[in-house]
Amino acid sequence: MFGFFSSNLITVVDGIAFGVLLFTIALGLSLVFGVMDVLSLAHGSLYLIGSYIAVSVSTAFTPTLGFFVLALVLAVALGSLAGAGLSFLTRPLASRGHLDQALLTLGVAFVVGDLLAQQYGREVRTVAPPSPFDGSVSVFGSTYPTYRLVIIAVGLALAIAAYLVIERTKMGALVQATVADAQMVRALGVNTGRLMTGVFAVGAALAAFGGVLGAPILNAAPGLDNRVLILGLVVVVIGGLGSVAGAFVGALVIGQVQTLGVSLAPSYAAFLTFGAMALVLLLRPAGILGKGRLA
Amino acid sequence: MTSDLGTSSRTDQAARPDTGPARGRAGRAPRLVLAAALLLALVAVPFVVPSDAANLLSRILAFALLAVSLDLLVGVGGMPSLGHAAPFGVGAYVAGITAKELTALAPVQLVAAAVAGAVFSALVGWLIVRVRGTYFLMLTLAVAELARTAADQWDQVTGGSNGLVGIPAIQVVPGGGPLLLAGFRYWYVLAVAALGFGLIVAISRSAFGRSLRGIRDNEDRMASLGYSTFRVKFTAFVLAGAFAGAAGSLWTVQSRFVSPADLGFNVSAMALLAVVIGGRGRLWGAILGAALVIFIRDEVGAQLGGRGPLLLGITFIAVVYLLPRGFAGLRLHRPGRKDPA
Amino acid sequence: MDIGLLVPQSGVYAPIGEDMEQGFRLCLDQAEGQLGGRDVNVVVADEGESPDTGVPAAQGLLEDGVSAVVGVVSSAVALGVQDAFTEAQVPLVVANAGANAITGPDVSDFVWRSSHRIEDVSGSIGAYVAEQVGEGSVFVIAPDYAAGREHAAAFRKTFEGAGGTVAGEVFTPFGQTENFQPFLSQIEQSGASAVYAFFGGSEAVSFARQYNSFGLSQNLPLFAAGFVTEGGELEALGQDAEGIQNVLHYSPQLDTPENQKFVEAYTAAYEEPPTVYSVQAYDACQSLDQALEVGTSGPEIVEGLEGIDTIPSPAGEWSYTDTHQASYTYYLREVQMQDGQPVNAIIRPLTEQ
Numbered sequence: 006m007f008g009f010f011s012s013n014l015i016t017v018v019d020g021i022a023f024g025v026l027l028f029t030i031a032l033g034l035s036l037v038f039g040v041m042d043v044l045s046l047a048h049g050s051l052y053l054i055g056s057y058i059a060v061s062v063s064t065a066f067t068p069t070l071g072f073f074v075l076a077l078v079l080a081v082a083l084g085s086l087a088g089a090g091l092s093f094l095t096r097p098l099a100s101r102g103h104l105d106q107a108l109l110t111l112g113v114a115f116v117v118g119d120l121l122a123q124q125y126g127r128e129v130r131t132v133a134p135p136s137p138f139d140g141s142v143s144v145f146g147s148t149y150p151t152y153r154l155v156i157i158a159v160g161l162a163l164a165i166a167a168y169l170v171i172e173r174t175k176m177g178a179l180v181q182a183t184v185a186d187a188q189m190v191r192a193l194g195v196n197t198g199r200l201m202t203g204v205f206a207v208g209a210a211l212a213a214f215g216g217v218l219g220a221p222i223l224n225a226a227p228g229l230d231n232r233v234l235i236l237g238l239v240v241v242v243i244g245g246l247g248s249v250a251g252a253f254v255g256a257l258v259i260g261q262v263q264t265l266g267v268s269l270a271p272s273y274a275a276f277l278t279f280g281a282m283a284l285v286l287l288l289r290p291a292g293i294l295g296k297g298r299l300a
Numbered sequence: 301m302t303s304d305l306g307t308s309s310r311t312d313q314a315a316r317p318d319t320g321p322a323r324g325r326a327g328r329a330p331r332l333v334l335a336a337a338l339l340l341a342l343v344a345v346p347f348v349v350p351s352d353a354a355n356l357l358s359r360i361l362a363f364a365l366l367a368v369s370l371d372l373l374v375g376v377g378g379m380p381s382l383g384h385a386a387p388f389g390v391g392a393y394v395a396g397i398t399a400k401e402l403t404a405l406a407p408v409q410l411v412a413a414a415v416a417g418a419v420f421s422a423l424v425g426w427l428i429v430r431v432r433g434t435y436f437l438m439l440t441l442a443v444a445e446l447a448r449t450a451a452d453q454w455d456q457v458t459g460g461s462n463g464l465v466g467i468p469a470i471q472v473v474p475g476g477g478p479l480l481l482a483g484f485r486y487w488y489v490l491a492v493a494a495l496g497f498g499l500i501v502a503i504s505r506s507a508f509g510r511s512l513r514g515i516r517d518n519e520d521r522m523a524s525l526g527y528s529t530f531r532v533k534f535t536a537f538v539l540a541g542a543f544a545g546a547a548g549s550l551w552t553v554q555s556r557f558v559s560p561a562d563l564g565f566n567v568s569a570m571a572l573l574a575v576v577i578g579g580r581g582r583l584w585g586a587i588l589g590a591a592l593v594i595f596i597r598d599e600v601g602a603q604l605g606g607r608g609p610l611l612l613g614i615t616f617i618a619v620v621y622l623l624p625r626g627f628a629g630l631r632l633h634r635p636g637r638k639d640p641a
Numbered sequence: 642m643d644i645g646l647l648v649p650q651s652g653v654y655a656p657i658g659e660d661m662e663q664g665f666r667l668c669l670d671q672a673e674g675q676l677g678g679r680d681v682n683v684v685v686a687d688e689g690e691s692p693d694t695g696v697p698a699a700q701g702l703l704e705d706g707v708s709a710v711v712g713v714v715s716s717a718v719a720l721g722v723q724d725a726f727t728e729a730q731v732p733l734v735v736a737n738a739g740a741n742a743i744t745g746p747d748v749s750d751f752v753w754r755s756s757h758r759i760e761d762v763s764g765s766i767g768a769y770v771a772e773q774v775g776e777g778s779v780f781v782i783a784p785d786y787a788a789g790r791e792h793a794a795a796f797r798k799t800f801e802g803a804g805g806t807v808a809g810e811v812f813t814p815f816g817q818t819e820n821f822q823p824f825l826s827q828i829e830q831s832g833a834s835a836v837y838a839f840f841g842g843s844e845a846v847s848f849a850r851q852y853n854s855f856g857l858s859q860n861l862p863l864f865a866a867g868f869v870t871e872g873g874e875l876e877a878l879g880q881d882a883e884g885i886q887n888v889l890h891y892s893p894q895l896d897t898p899e900n901q902k903f904v905e906a907y908t909a910a911y912e913e914p915p916t917v918y919s920v921q922a923y924d925a926c927q928s929l930d931q932a933l934e935v936g937t938s939g940p941e942i943v944e945g946l947e948g949i950d951t952i953p954s955p956a957g958e959w960s961y962t963d964t965h966q967a968s969y970t971y972y973l974r975e976v977q978m979q980d981g982q983p984v985n986a987i988i989r990p991l992t993e994q
Contacts (some may be wrong), residue, residue, distance in 0.1 A: 015822075016822065019820070103380065104575075108620050111569065112612075112617035113613065114613070115610065115616070116610055116613035119607060119609050127655040127656050127659075128872075129846045129873060129874065131846060131877045131879070222819075224847060224877070226842070227652075228652070228843075232817060238441075242438040264823045265823070271823075271827065272812075274818075275449045276446060276449055276450075279441075279446050279449070282442045283439060283446065290435050355700055452786065453785075455787070461786035462787040463717045463721050482704075555697070555721070556724060559692040561693040566693060597694070599701070602686045602698045603686070603687075606650030606655055606687055607651075
């Protein structure tokens with residue numbers, strides 16, 4: 006038993022790195038769904054925009070920490086703008102149900118994907134990790150890239166921050182109340198329009214932030230937007246739509262499924278992610294931490 | 301524009317069908333004439349245009365049958381599936397394998413594919429129809445992705461990622477020659493697709509269709525009225541799977557090739573978008589939606605130097621804003637007649 | 642006369658499609674727009690990423706009445722359309738798709754291939770790797786789809802045939818694997834002394850970079866099918882690719898007068914070095930140039946293809962085998978840095994033509 010753990014410990018660590026990266030995408034997706042009832046299929050595009058910002062910054066400058074932070078700041082700024090834009094685009098469809106929003110946001114995703122491919126080409130683009138973290142360290146006796154430890158640290162900090170904002174601030178309470186019962190919040194005289202735009206902007210900024218953060222390990226290429234989107238959807242569905250803690254738990258679960266799971270059952274690797282999602286949905290249809298809002 | 305929306309505040313039912321019993325005979329007659337004229341025009345296609353249009357139309361018709369069967373689920377039954385490519389692909393594989401191993405007789409392949417689509421849907425539907433809304437969407441997506449992966453891995457049967465190749469041309473009657481000409485193939489596809497549309501419309505108008513719509517609009521109420529909502533939804537799921545399987549066999553007739561991509565997310569998403577573009581619950585709208593999607597993707601997109609997805613994306617955005625209720629919203633205005641609320 | 646060019650212009654294989662189109666058009670421009678002395682009009686169709694777009698695009702070209710079609714990146718598309726081409730009696734010159742079955746023993750009269758066959762690629766390096774690792778063992782890793790499995794099988798056949806030991810083999814989910822850590826960890830634990838890999842596109846880049854950052858490159862030499870370090874992948878990898886020994890039938894570094902002339906003309910036209918994909922399509926065009934001298938009907942073009950003696954390829958002269966397969970010479974290449982740019986230096990031929 007101990008042998009099993011020691012030989013897989015590094016894989017578990019890597020699963021956490023991957024999981025917290027997924028969390029940056031899933032959190033926005035989940036909040037936007039919870040607050041606005043919008044399943045935004047353009048969320049993967051926001052991630053990819055972030056990755057390409059990292060590409061632009063790292064080709065223009067040397068990959069120092071300062072410029073990496075600059076890329077993060079740019080991504081957050083552009084991401085929030087894009088999110089606010091998406092919120093205006095989807096607003097007129099509020100009464101028309103998920104499928105119309107899916108059609109719209111998928112249309113936006115196609116357009117953005119094409120424009121990015123025109124701008125950056127269809128070849129894979131790589132981003133070097135910021136220079137202080139460009140090497141490897143020894144973790145549990147294995148060589149491990151330092152940058153992935155940075156991802157874990159940043160991702161966990163982000164998760165704690167998100168938790169505090171949602172649980173401890175007035176804004177967070179409003180968001181939670183809107184997830185639970187949007188009509189009630191509106192009836193209380195709250196400007197839900199501003200709240201929704203804000204949540205969409207924050208969610209989009211998070212995805213773009215994740216795009217920069219993930220670029221040094223996942224690169225940037227056309228099609229990555231789709232894969233990230235699908236993983237994000239799997240995470241939020243597993244965790245429970247509209248819940249911060251759910252997105253976090255779901256992200257960690259999928260992170261482990263994609264690393265530890267793959268390592269333990271490589272022949273079934275292709276089935277694992279969707280198998281896990283189907284299993285969770287069948288056992289707990291509202292997700293691991295969902296509150297039973299099924300419809 | 302008159303509305304048949306009623307005053308419901310629920311969000312997921314924007315396009316309410318008007319195919320219920322309240323519609324009078326008088327309103328139906330011109331529509332039947334229109335449908336008959338359209339059918340005649342479609343039959344005449346191979347006489348008028350070259351074979352490439354017949355092939356394109358065959359693809360459109362097969363995809364349209366898939367879209368209409370999905371509309372039975374989404375529009376009539378309120379079950380938004382993002383995995384309808386699964387029974388479609390299962391049908392396509394079974395039709396292809398039947399053609400290769402058993403017989404070139406198309407009706408046999410058709411029945412085998414429809415049965416396979418139904419059996420597959422029954423196996424997974426038993427669990428899937430218990431969840432609703434977005435969770436239904438995601439669970440169907442997961443099942444379809446698992447099915448696609450299985451098709452990818454099971455290469456002794458499916459040919460794996462290289463696909464199932466060497467499917468012979470179909471025969472329609474025993475001892476008849478293989479249908480190599482696009483025009484004849486098209487007539488077969490048209491006949492089966494028309495039969496399929498007719499059956500789906502009949503199902504949607506039957507007592508069963510009415511209870512399905514009732515469940516879509518208010519499941520709890522229907523349950524309290526004593527309906528087994530599970531049984532009705534499950535039956536609809538299996539029926540939609542059977543028609544999707546039949547559509548898969550038509551797809552194979554035309555392309556004579558099946559690959560795991562036929563069960564993939566793209567096919568599911570395009571079918572769902574065809575339904576939304578057409579206007580949910582208006583079964584004929586899905587046909588137009590399917591035609592538009594296939595035409596843009598295969599015909600225009602292939603000549604745009606890789607900008608096909610851009611055009612598709614712009615089309616989706618435009619449809620959402622300009623046709624809020626899909627093509628079905630573009631009804632000929634008939635003065636003096638109000639739709640029942 | 643219309644010639645169809647079926648290459649991916651959208652989706653993940655679009656960069657390969659672009660190189661192919663450039664190679665084809667360079668050959669056509671050099672022939673002043675004529676093949677076999679006839680004016681040619683090129684009709685391009687987008688193959689897309691998978692058969693659900695590629696098969697209709699191929700059928701569309703057939704319906705447009707083209708005299709022959711060149712291209713096809715995906716093996717599934719090539720296998721899916723071969724019957725349609727045979728029935729329409731239109732020749733298809735495959736210029737990238739590598740599946741062994743395309744030019745198998747029962748190849749159609751109308752299907753030809755001016756590009757690699759997977760078995761020839763990974764099969765030609767097996768004996769060399771066996772010799773290099775000696776008493777050690779090799780771990781084989783490839784994406785889990787038909788081409789990946791064919792590469793792995795081809796490598797194992799000649800590698801084990803030469804007395805090599807395989808420490809393990811793993812297939813990664815195709816098109817969904819960005820993180821190779823679990824597989825790299827498995828490789829480390831297997832006790833292998835070297836690795837043989839095949840990947841393409843973004844997976845090739847991720848795999849090779851992570852192979853370095855997880856420290857495997859310090860202990861386990863990486864051998865690969867040359868696609869891992871070709872074209873866009875090589876450019877994206879940069880220094881991360883240095884030292885990877887790989888096998889393929891072309892490199893712009895090939896030191897022959899024909900190739901230098903080709904590289905010069907190609908670089909002048911497109912401001913980037915040619916890739917193996919450009920050459921394969923260039924050679925498809927050269928094949929048609931010879932074949933079209935016989936006539937323009939399908940059977941006449943086939944007769945012309947059958948009559949080809951050799952193709953004066955930038956990769957070295959080659960001819961079609963009895964099963965319509967181009968018989969290239971395969972080279973051992975090694976990625977070296979030249980003026981800060983990674984290049985595939987030719988070490989030596991691995992096969993005789």
